[in-house]
Amino acid sequence: MMWRIAYLIWIGFTLIAFIGGEYWYNFRNGNYFYRKSDLETKQKRIHEKIPADVYERLPVVTWDDVNTRIASGAQLVVAEGLLFDIRKWIRIHPGGAKILHRVIGTDITNDFFLDTSDQSKFTFDQKDSENRHSMIQYNTLKKYDDTSSFDDSKQKKAVLKRRSIANVFDVINSSSFKNSRVATHHHSTFATTKLASMVIAKVNEYSDNLHKIQQVESEHNPHVFKRYILVNKEIVSRSDARRPVIKLTFQVINYEQLPEFLPGDYIEILCHIKGQVLLRSYTPLQSDKEKCFSIIIRVYEEGLMSRHLMKQLVGFEIKVRGPFDISNQISPVLSPSSPNSSNLSPSNLNPSHLSRYLSRYYEPSPRHILLNSLSNDKCWDVLFMIAGGTGITPMLQLIKYHLNYLNQSPDRNFKLFLLFANETISDIFYFKYLEHLVAASNGKLKITYILTRPPPNWEELSGHINEDILCKWLSNNYIPDGLDQITENGNSTYYMKRYMQALIQDFKHTIKLITCGPPLMIDSIEESLNNIGFPINDKAIFIR
The missing domain is CATH 1.20.5 (Single alpha-helices involved in coiled-coils or other helix-helix interfaces)
Structure with a gap:
């Protein structure tokens, strides 16, 4: 109270x-507030408040330069093709500091003048249809499903316990602005003049031509951070999970279209947390809701970013850029940096590292190596997938991609096999959705679970993934051409040798094995596959 x-x-x-x-x-x-007619014409309202001699002397920078400065701790925003330093204004902003912290490093043109005609309609806390399916009756893991629901009221109470005025503002704002953006409004001529006084540069992706500014704003540039609004949070792990797994669904804010996410695409999320600038990579999953996408994260006690995202309230915004192709991370020739997540704290990164991580400009890769370049529809005839923990997200991209083509061409023949590895039963998440995918595949998808510490009466695979498990999993699921009449006859080594030879010589089908998970797990799987003679150079991809 x-x-x-x-x-x-x-x-x-x-x-x-x-x-x-x-x-x-x-x-x-x-002067008074902008008339509605002025807002609708989208004139260069900020430009008009900048003296001509000041405007002419402004240096020109790129978004690359902007990102580098943001990583160094600068508090910059872009509007109408101009760069503004809002550091001094943040402390005295009437709407509070946190709302400005959320827009640092992004283009605020539409937000500053609240062009609502260009904004999407938001529906908060609405689950995807994928989660409204009932549990499949023949699911062998049904008795283990214990997914808890997310209680937003508890989340708000937890935020209030941290006892700061900014946190109180967040809770009241999120409760007050239902199905609309939080605390947005038209800015006056006074506020416009104030912002104009903070201008420090021009952004060279824009020009002095107003049409060009509007065109650039409407195009999707994967290297520029955009803000997406959080419209739903779901817990997709069991209630007894040691580390909860949550699904966050985001929606575009303005008129731009959501980019298409292909298998192997990833996005980068930028947040300012405890004086640090953090950048993390996540796998986006296309939602069945228009202009929405989701990410799945496991929340670690020591994880700054995962805990920060977990605490975000529905209705607030997050900064995202991408998508980028993971081919740039896998190929040694194209990889400029480690695929591991980056902690972009100015205290532990020098300027060269900042440029390398936050301001790197990946050239769009035409490869998309997780897809089959030899097929018109990019689908594999036979696809083996091995995932550990949240490493399942690229596999979900692949499964949904193949099943989408199955809906378009029901006669398309392919086979998908997923081996999902976890330590305990409580670590498995997304039970219902995985079984929904199996049911929707019309027999083309088979999921096998393996636990290193299984519960009593566990009927699926147990132990670590080694040569024996890989041999049985591969041979039990797919028989290459020419191997139908060969039986094991008690000599498993001889059989697997013949099996691998037949797999290599199976030119009738395009076959791929893709793995994703913790680096140590992937290293072990790669070694085991090599030991049993699997053609890893031609038919395997390892995502660490």
């Missing part, structure tokens, strides 16, 4: 100061 009273008092003083200053400014200058 005390926090709410303090909040109302703060808002009252802020409104009095803001309205008083606004009217004094308008009286002195004869």
Whole structure:
């Protein structure tokens, strides 16, 4: 209650100061809020407030330069093709500091003037249809499903326990702005003039031509961070999971189209946490809701980014760029950096590292090596997938891609096999959705589970993935051409040798094995595959 009273008092003083200053400014200058007709014409409203001599002297920078400065701790925004330093304004912003921290490093043109005609409609807390399917009756893991639901009220109480005015603002805003963006409004001529006084540069991807500015804003540039609104949070792990797994669904804010996410695409999320600039890579999953995508993250106690995302309230925004092709990370020739997540704290990265991580410009790769370049529809005839933990997300991309083509061409013949590895039963997540995919595949997808520490009466595979398990899993699921009449006859070594020879010589089908998971696990699988003679150079991809 005390926090709410303090909040109302703060808002009252802020409104009095803001309205008083606004009217004094308008009286002195004869200016008022922008008329609706002015807003609809989308004139260069900020440009008009910048003296011509100041504008001409402005240096020109690129988004590459902007990203580098953001990583160094700069507090910059872009609007109408201009770069502004808002560091001094953040502390006294009437709407609070946190709302400005969320827009650092992005283009705020539409947000500053609240062009609502270009904004999407938001529906918060609505689950994808994939999660509304009932559990398949023949699911062998049905008795182990114990997925808990997400309680947003508990999340808000947890935020309030951290006891800061900014956190109180967040909770009140998220409760007050239902199915709309949080705390957005038209800015006045006074605010526009104030922002214009903070200009420091021009962004060279834009030009002085207004049409060009609008065109660049509407195009999707994967190297530029854009803000997406969080519309849903779901827990997809069991209630007894040691580390919860959550699914976050985001939606585009303005009129731009959501980019198409292909298997192997990843995005990068940028956040400012405890004085650090953090960048993390995640696998986006196309949602069945228009203009939405999801990510799946496992929350670690020591994980700054995962805990930060877990605490975000529905209705707030996050900074994302991409998609990028994972081929750039897998191929030794194209990989400029480690695929591991980056901690971009100015305290532990020098300028060269900052440029390398945050301001790197990946050239769009035409490869998309997770797809079959020899097929018109890019689908594999036979696809083996091995995933550990959240390494399943690229496999979900692949499965959904193949099943989408199956819906378009029901006669398309392919076989998908997934080996999902976890330590305990509580570590497995997304039970219902995985079984929904199996049911929707019309027999073309088979999922096998393996646990290193299984519960009593566990009927699936157990232990670590080694040569024996790989041999049985491969041979039990797919028989290459020419091997139908060969039986094991008690000599498994001889059989697997023949099996691998037949697999190599199976030119009738395109075959691929893709693995993703913890590096040590992938190293072990690669060694085991090599030991049993699997053609890893031609038919395997390892994502670490």
